[in-house]
Amino acid sequence: MSAIRGWCPSAWRPMLAGDGLLLRVRPPLARLTRAQALLVAELATAYGNGAIDLTRRAALQLRGFDEAGWRAAVDRLVSAGLVDPDPAIEAVALTVAPDWREGDDTHRVACALTARRGDLPPLPAKFGIAVDAGERSVLGDAPADLRVERGVDGGLILRADGRARGVRLGRGKEVDAIVALADWFAASEGATAGRMARHAAVLPAWASGGATPLVGELEGEQVTPRYGRVTGIELASLADKLEALRVTPKRSLLLERGAARVPAPPSSSNIPFWKERRHAEDLLEGCRGAGMSLTSPEATSLHQPGAGPPAVPGENRVRVSGAVQARPRSPLASAPHRARVDACVGAPACPQASVVTRALADLLAAAPLAGPIHVSGCTKGCARSAPAALTIVGRGGRYDLVRDGRADSPPFRRGLTAAALLAQLGAD
Numbered sequence: 001m002s003a004i005r006g007w008c009p010s011a012w013r014p015m016l017a018g019d020g021l022l023l024r025v026r027p028p029l030a031r032l033t034r035a036q037a038l039l040v041a042e043l044a045t046a047y048g049n050g051a052i053d054l055t056r057r058a059a060l061q062l063r064g065f066d067e068a069g070w071r072a073a074v075d076r077l078v079s080a081g082l083v084d085p086d087p088a089i090e091a092v093a094l095t096v097a098p099d100w101r102e103g104d105d106t107h108r109v110a111c112a113l114t115a116r117r118g119d120l121p122p123l124p125a126k127f128g129i130a131v132d133a134g135e136r137s138v139l140g141d142a143p144a145d146l147r148v149e150r151g152v153d154g155g156l157i158l159r160a161d162g163r164a165r166g167v168r169l170g171r172g173k174e175v176d177a178i179v180a181l182a183d184w185f186a187a188s189e190g191a192t193a194g195r196m197a198r199h200a201a202v203l204p205a206w207a208s209g210g211a212t213p214l215v216g217e218l219e220g221e222q223v224t225p226r227y228g229r230v231t232g233i234e235l236a237s238l239a240d241k242l243e244a245l246r247v248t249p250k251r252s253l254l255l256e257r258g259a260a261r262v263p264a265p266p267s268s269s270n271i272p273f274w275k276e277r278r279h280a281e282d283l284l285e286g287c288r289g290a291g292m293s294l295t296s297p298e299a300t301s302l303h304q305p306g307a308g309p310p311a312v313p314g315e316n317r318v319r320v321s322g323a324v325q326a327r328p329r330s331p332l333a334s335a336p337h338r339a340r341v342d343a344c345v346g347a348p349a350c351p352q353a354s355v356v357t358r359a360l361a362d363l364l365a366a367a368p369l370a371g372p373i374h375v376s377g378c379t380k381g382c383a384r385s386a387p388a389a390l391t392i393v394g395r396g397g398r399y400d401l402v403r404d405g406r407a408d409s410p411p412f413r414r415g416l417t418a419a420a421l422l423a424q425l426g427a428d
């Protein structure tokens, strides 16, 4: 194993970050059973530094591993059906609309594509495919290069990223079309551009259509951790009372509570049930042994929306503060977010960052500023790809300011210290 820098990490190709190796897990069909979620929580706590980041590709990034811990964790993730034993297959980034039900179009197409991942040609590391075929397409701007979506006429369409319209798909032909368009991308030297949206070649006639996607909002009971960050202990506490969790590209977790709503995705897991039970019991026992209550009022509030933190108006969500467990709640952690603020992990955890991001984002969130606000450690903009009213970008240990743009847009102020930035924005 060699640690990879500047590369899209996977379970088999961990990236070396400022806090150790970063291990990315993409749950099959975006779903974690209770036992799988407890296993992820256990591995993050036992081998990593306990931090888990939810990503905009609906993956879980476990942080702070050393090489021995990474190896042990991957072996158990493979046994639990959360990582494919073939690194080439695992590298195919498949994002699935998390609100699927067994037998619906998202479930059907995602299962068929999962089974045929080996038919895809070699693709750039960041190339991704989205299956978003519910009653409405809900993945929004989640990164993907090929998208199977619901069209406005009710049928399914295939749309190349960067194009407003796609081509209608025949039932049962969806995966053939995905593989054919991926083949075209590879053959037309799309790897030089890296992503479909940047690939200027004219699409083949069969893939050029006038069908537009029917867009909707993801519904269902969700937990949205602040900045997409949970700890292993928080994840265990949340998963313990649930049937399963779905990971969304909104960096939230969709909760499954009832067996009637819990379709079982196909799994290559051959882990005996009693062993999965054992993982869960070991973790819960370890938490109790460490004096951490899993049934504290704060933890319980996660399972009983309405008894916990207030729901965000207009959204069927519960915001989780940074202090679900017994550790002291900092004044910043409980500061009201008056604007929607996104922030990547920043320095020191990310080697690409030269500045701290989330502490600054906390201060901006508490200031009377119109959002959305995006604080990015560099121009890559991992936390948000859509434009924001205000984007703060780290560069050389200082901050640049972008108005109505993205992290890679031209700034209107450059090279500010944190103090100067706050003064400029009236947030000091």
Ligand code: SF4
Residues within 6 Å of the ligand: 344, 345, 346, 347, 350, 351, 352, 353, 354, 376, 377, 378, 379, 380, 381, 382, 383
């Ligand atoms: S945007 Fe943030 S997390 Fe992403 S590479 Fe840059 S500093 Fe790192």
